[in-house]
Amino acid sequence: MLAYIIRRLVYGVITLLALSMIVFSLLQMTGGGPLDRLKLNPRMGPYIDTLTELWGLDQPAWRQYLTWLKNYTTPETIALQNVLPVIAIGAAIGLTVLMAKFMKSQWQGLLVVGVWVLALWIAISNTTIKFNWGTSFSGAGDVWNLVFSRAGATFRLGLTALTLALIIGVPLGIYQAVRQYSFFDQLGTVGAFFAFSTPIFIIGIGLQIVLALYLERWTGVKIFYVTGMNSPGYSDLSAIGKLVDTVQHLVLPAVSIALISLAGYARFQRSSMLEVLHSDYLRTAKAKGLPRRKVIVKHALRNAMIPVVTLVSLDLAFMIGGAIITESIFGWPGIGRLYILAITTIDYPLVMAIVMVIGMGLVLMNIIADILYGVLDPRVRYD
Amino acid sequence: MTETLLKVEDLRTYFSTEEGVVRAVDGISFELAPGERRGIVGESGSGKSVTAMSIMRLIEPPAGEIVTGTIEFRGENLLMLGDDEMQKIRGSKIAMIFQDPMTALNPVYTIGDQLMETIILHQGVSAAQARDLAIQALEDVQIPNPEGKLSEYPHQFSGGMRQRVMIAMGLSCNPDLLIADEPTTALDVTTQAQIMNLMLKLAAERDTAVLLITHDLGVVAGFCDTVQVMYAGGIVEFGTADEVFHNPQHPYTWGLLGSMTRLDEVHKKRLHSIAGAPPSVIDLPIGCRFKPRCEFAIDKCGKVLPMLQDVEGGSQRVACHRAEELDLKTFTVTDDEHEEVAS
Numbered sequence: 032m033l034a035y036i037i038r039r040l041v042y043g044v045i046t047l048l049a050l051s052m053i054v055f056s057l058l059q060m061t062g063g064g065p066l067d068r069l070k071l072n073p074r075m076g077p078y079i080d081t082l083t084e085l086w087g088l089d090q091p092a093w094r095q096y097l098t099w100l101k102n103y104t105t106p107e108t109i110a111l112q113n114v115l116p117v118i119a120i121g122a123a124i125g126l127t128v129l130m131a132k133f134m135k136s137q138w139q140g141l142l143v144v145g146v147w148v149l150a151l152w153i154a155i156s157n158t159t160i161k162f163n164w165g166t167s168f169s170g171a172g173d174v175w176n177l178v179f180s181r182a183g184a185t186f187r188l189g190l191t192a193l194t195l196a197l198i199i200g201v202p203l204g205i206y207q208a209v210r211q212y213s214f215f216d217q218l219g220t221v222g223a224f225f226a227f228s229t230p231i232f233i234i235g236i237g238l239q240i241v242l243a244l245y246l247e248r249w250t251g252v253k254i255f256y257v258t259g260m261n262s263p264g265y266s267d268l269s270a271i272g273k274l275v276d277t278v279q280h281l282v283l284p285a286v287s288i289a290l291i292s293l294a295g296y297a298r299f300q301r302s303s304m305l306e307v308l309h310s311d312y313l314r315t316a317k318a319k320g321l322p323r324r325k326v327i328v329k330h331a332l333r334n335a336m337i338p339v340v341t342l343v344s345l346d347l348a349f350m351i352g353g354a355i356i357t358e359s360i361f362g363w364p365g366i367g368r369l370y371i372l373a374i375t376t377i378d379y380p381l382v383m384a385i386v387m388v389i390g391m392g393l394v395l396m397n398i399i400a401d402i403l404y405g406v407l408d409p410r411v412r413y414d
Numbered sequence: 415m416t417e418t419l420l421k422v423e424d425l426r427t428y429f430s431t432e433e434g435v436v437r438a439v440d441g442i443s444f445e446l447a448p449g450e451r452r453g454i455v456g457e458s459g460s461g462k463s464v465t466a467m468s469i470m471r472l473i474e475p476p477a478g479e480i481v482t483g484t485i486e487f488r489g490e491n492l493l494m495l496g497d498d499e500m501q502k503i504r505g506s507k508i509a510m511i512f513q514d515p516m517t518a519l520n521p522v523y524t525i526g527d528q529l530m531e532t533i534i535l536h537q538g539v540s541a542a543q544a545r546d547l548a549i550q551a552l553e554d555v556q557i558p559n560p561e562g563k564l565s566e567y568p569h570q571f572s573g574g575m576r577q578r579v580m581i582a583m584g585l586s587c588n589p590d591l592l593i594a595d596e597p598t599t600a601l602d603v604t605t606q607a608q609i610m611n612l613m614l615k616l617a618a619e620r621d622t623a624v625l626l627i628t629h630d631l632g633v634v635a636g637f638c639d640t641v642q643v644m645y646a647g648g649i650v651e652f653g654t655a656d657e658v659f660h661n662p663q664h665p666y667t668w669g670l671l672g673s674m675t676r677l678d679e680v681h682k683k684r685l686h687s688i689a690g691a692p693p694s695v696i697d698l699p700i701g702c703r704f705k706p707r708c709e710f711a712i713d714k715c716g717k718v719l720p721m722l723q724d725v726e727g728g729s730q731r732v733a734c735h736r737a738e739e740l741d742l743k744t745f746t747v748t749d750d751e752h753e754e755v756a757s
Contacts, residue, residue, distance in 0.1 A: 212476075310517065311512060311514060311517040311518045312517060312518055312519055312520040312521070314472065314512065314518075315512065315518045315519065315520070315580075316520065317472055317504070318470055318472060318504055318505060318509070318510045318512075319504065319505040319531065319532045319535065319583070320500075320501045320502060320503070320504035320505030320506060320532075320535060320536060321501070321505075321531070321535065322498075322501055323497070330520050330523075333522050334520070334521070334522055407522065408521070408522055409521070409522060409524075409567045409569070410521055410567070410569045
């Protein structure tokens, strides 16, 4: 198990290297460089040469890439704020070494990964660490600070949407399968079809009009906000006021993203559950005399969840991709909007940084999903 | 009949499909004594499995439905029981073993988990006691190292081993009736006999009646006390294994027997086959259902559905208009022309 995780991590690093090369090449191939926009401005004339030299654009592409790679991966500053990171990482290493000998079951594998994620999170949040990811060409400032100030907002939106989609979509699909062809099932099917086939900008704008604009007009109270993450006077609010304000801003964009995923999960869960419900081992469970509830909850659910894990892990990419549009509609200060800015201005350091952050997230999620398979399905073995 | 364990009367189980109503089981009646080993034989689609599923009440509406009939088990009509009461009977009083052991066990739970689940459910014992009983149950079905096998998953077992587990699970609560739906069909020929012997030995030890569904006449001949032959949703012949095999009364049974390979006879001729295919149970012929394929059919067969009737001198019963006048023993089965030897 440990060998498997390490192997997957090594593959992950190779994948990310390949990704960075491809994206870097693509950026080089785009028509016009990052300076073209500035060249249009006659007053910039004297500075173009300076900028070219400063950003290293006069160097051959391979040297630019190597410089970027070196800077990207070397910490610029690293300082411990307290002793917590040392303890966390030490504990994680200790647990891994301790469990390496007995690590047979996937549960333990998942536990180790979980402990490492937690340890790294403690380590990073208690350390002043900064990588030199360069300065944005479009004048947005230091890339490291920029990405991490925006990541929180995207994370908040994505996680809320994913949670909503999971806690509604999965049970919905299960219920539909158990009550196949009932009125509710048909309704769910039609609803899912609509949600799935409506473009996200229609859903987003539709929600804004109905749930924010009309609702405020009818009730006279502002219930949901259509833009931003917080109100201007946010810092003066009480703790409860802050929470309410956050929720008021979060609901509409999160629901927009969640609706589409939710429809997908419900459809997928329904068909996977139906397949299991008609399986021989479920007949065995019924023949044993188990109550219907236990037949479904114990014998059907776990089997029916296996295919859905794939969908959810793949969906994380969609969450980030979908967030680009949603963030623009709702003025959400997340990575998605930053990404659009970076691409339209051919901002090399910013594009690279965002692509790599998304890539790292996907690689990690894939590893976790693969281990989760093993937890759910004992037939999956990692040797 | 002295004592009755199971009494099925005029059972009709229909399935509604887009093509029409499938009369899978259409008015069958039979009784089963405690400890009796009954074979149910018939072709695919003759209603054998649906009969079993009806007794277990595992036919699920809206697809299928028990339209009429009674299934009395120890004097209690199962069709009148509530879901809770039926759940108490399933697995504890009436157990069932299915055809394909490869898919009959849940792949994500251990053997021990699935065995103990049944024991805890019906016997109300603690987990530790259930564990001991599960080990005992695996030992009974001759699985080596039963204690270690408890924590293994079904995919680590071979087909024969899985069917042993199913038998252990079925018999773990000492049921009065064990329904085995083609338990050896999916297995190797070499393991078939082992599994059958084991299952019937254990059933006999527990005085459990067995309802063995099969299309293998050899299995019935070797293991069953009594046989009922089913054709297109109805019972066409019933009797002790001895009677039915040596003195078949129904042309269908006679044809089936003629299609068997026998080791004690030197075959000079090709094996017999019954011409045609079973009728569609959606669109059943009027009169005897076997008539289109029957070489002894007369006009009456096409008009009146024959009922099961006692055959003189024995326990045999048959549903054939010509049973009395025909002595099928004296006919020789040949491949192309069936010459009547004595007529």
